[in-house]
Structure formats: structure tokens, C-alpha cells
Amino acid sequence: MKQLENIITNNENFKTLSPEHVKELAGRASIIDLETGAFMFCQDGKADHFYVLTKGSVGLEIHAAGWGTVTMQTLRSGDLLGWSWMFPPYRWHFDAKTLEPSQAIAFDAATVRDKFKKDSDFGYQVMKIVATHMMDRIVAARLQILDLYGKNPDHQGYAIR
């Protein structure tokens, strides 16, 4: 339990949480070890956990017939993973697959949501963390769509002859 509290306290995402709230989260968490290629969750599966990666890296992927598998983002040690656990119907939108031996803290979503109902301050503080994480992802996705390093779309590019 103390080890979990330490990891949460030292994680950049949770730095705004009070020690009491860290304790509450740690009480609803466990450490999981994952082999290379393990699916932490799969598209449409039940979003009953959210995670903080503590070692290794994970690819956030989408798979569709005709497209194959596309990796949209890589998450690394320290990153928060998952927000589908907050919103009904609590289903994952993507796959998360480890790219190397990895370790994560898995938080039990149902009991965290229960605690939200009883302790609105705890709910607000955790919600702020998840909202910040969502904002970061939206900004990152927009930058990816912008294709910043590509050609100016209004002008024909040249290739080297």
C-alpha cells in the first residue's frame, strides 16, 4: 500500500492530490506486470480499470478490416491510460498493447466511481486530473491532424529529382 502511495504521489499527473486522496486511490489499486504483446484492454471491452504506466511502453491501437492495425499513440512510463471508465457505457474505444515488458498500476474503476458519489471533493480532484489528461490528448490529436511537418496544403511540393 505504501509503495502504491509513493508511486502515485511522485507521478506528475497526480501532483495536485492531497495525501488523503492519494491514500483513497491507492486503496483501490494494484500493481500489474505485463509481458510484451499483452493486451491491457481491447476495443469494446468493459472499461473496468484505468492505469498509470510505471515501466515500459504501450501502444494505443485501432484495428479495422481493410486497414489493419494503426498505432495512434505510444504511452510511456508515467503516462495515465484510460478515460472510458468514467463515462457510460464504460467500454474501451481502442486497444492497448504492451510494446515491451511493462508494469502499471491498475485502479478499480467501479470502486473509484462509488467513492466519487460519496466524496464530491475527491471526485472533483480526480475528475480534474482526468480532464487535464483528456485536454492533453485532444491537443496532441489536433497537432497530429495538422500534419505540422508536411507541405503547406495550398502549395504543390517538390520531390528531389
Add this chain to the structure above:
Amino acid sequence: MTVLLDDPMVTTPWVIDQMRRETADTFTFILKPVKGHGRGSFQFEPGQFNMLYVFGTGEVPISISGTQEQNGKLEHTTRVAGTVTGAMGKLRSGDVIGIRGPFGSHWPIENAIGKDVIVVAGGIGLAPLRPVYNALVGRRDEFNKIVLLYGSRTPEDILFRSELEKLSANLDIEVFVTVDRSTMGWRGNVGVVTSLLRNVPFDPRNAVAMVCGPEIMMRFSVHELQRRGLKEEEIYISMERNMKCAIGHCGHCQYGPEFICKDGPVFPYNRISNLLGTREL
């Protein structure tokens, strides 16, 4: 008429000794002075640029991406963007181009001594930073942590790939490469370079960051560095504007009160923060 060799408006002929294709639209010229026009070894500071003249087409500012001190050769890495860079891409070994320079301010390597150094590059922005990471590694003992973050469009667009792989195998520097869009066979990071900044190890109380890439990428990188607690005056960025004279005379590159060619291109962020992102000046 007597022409002074040191006249900053006079271009000097250099011959393309080698043209190295880096990616589908980017190449490196390795240049040597034309006999009789040399002026000893070419001295420059990392971050400075030269004006490259394609005879009959035009002149563009291109950063110095390296020198080979032992033989006086000079390296420029260019991405084809339009008329002049397009014409440059059609030149071959043995062709001659004109060079004026070096011009402009440089990256603050001396200010980084004793500090953690975070180098953040996006796209062709890696080229002006190449002399920086080579200098940092060459003087490894003078700096604390050295981290290089590089964002590229796709795996095929990664510049200096084998050089980065060698660097990354070297424990002196931590190298993180990410691509905006992955393609088949890529097993590295996917995501924008700014998202790497969140968990990168450095001490914001004693660090300096050098950022080069498209303006939007630099703006978001600066936000992320500030969020990590790095002071504005310890964040340096390199600005790009169209240039003509490169010596502060014509006003072509004026950016608010600054001339990018002479006061820049490298600026501490606090000096131009109020200008960055402004639509019209």
C-alpha cells in the same frame, strides 16, 4: 572595383563535394570551397545560418548542419519547400553554389554548462540542432543530463536516422524519437513530440531547453516546458522569416522590434513571447 572577401553581401563559390539524400524531400550538401576562394577553416556557432545562392534562381537562408573541421567542409541540410530549394534539390556533385555567412545568433551552449539540456526538434528543425547535440556530446563532462526529443511526420521522414541510432546507443545522451503517423514496421514511439516532454527526466530548476521546428510545434513545446516548471529565459527557440540581406539592412525579416537575421534566429523565449503566435505584424 575591389571586392572585399569579407563583405557580407558578396557570395563565395563552393562546390558540392557530395549530395546525400536524407529522405524523399530532404538532402544534405557537403560543400568545399572552390580553389582560390577559400578562407581557411569555416568558423561558425551552432544555430547560425548561411545564405545559399543558386545561380540564376535565388538565395535562401539555410542553417549550418555541420562542418568537417579536418578538411574544411561545410554541411547544409535542406528540405524542398519551393522555388529555390527545389532548384537546389536538382543540383549534383560538382555543381557550384554561392555562400554568404555565417549570420545570426546561436544556441546558448555556454549557458547550458552545468545544467540539464533538453533539445527538442521537429521535422527539418533537427538540422539546425545537429551541431548542438554533436557539440554537447563532444563536451559531455560539462553538462548534466542531455536529452534529445525529435518528432517526425512518419518513420520515412526521420532525418539522420543512423546517426540518431548511434547516439541513442551511446549512454551520454537520451534520445527519444516519435512520429506523428506510424507506418508498417515502425516499432518506436507514436505521438507528437510535445507529449514526450511530460515525463522526460530533467530538473526544471537547473535546465535549459533549445527548441526548433514549425512555429506551432515550438509554441506547444514551450507551454509544456513551462508546465514542467522551466523558466521562460531558459527556453530558446529559432525563428524563421523570409530574408534578403541577412545583415539587418533591408527589413525583410523584421519581427516586431527584432530582425530575425541579426538579432535571431535563436532567441530566448522571454524576448519574443509577446510576438509568437501574433497573426500579422
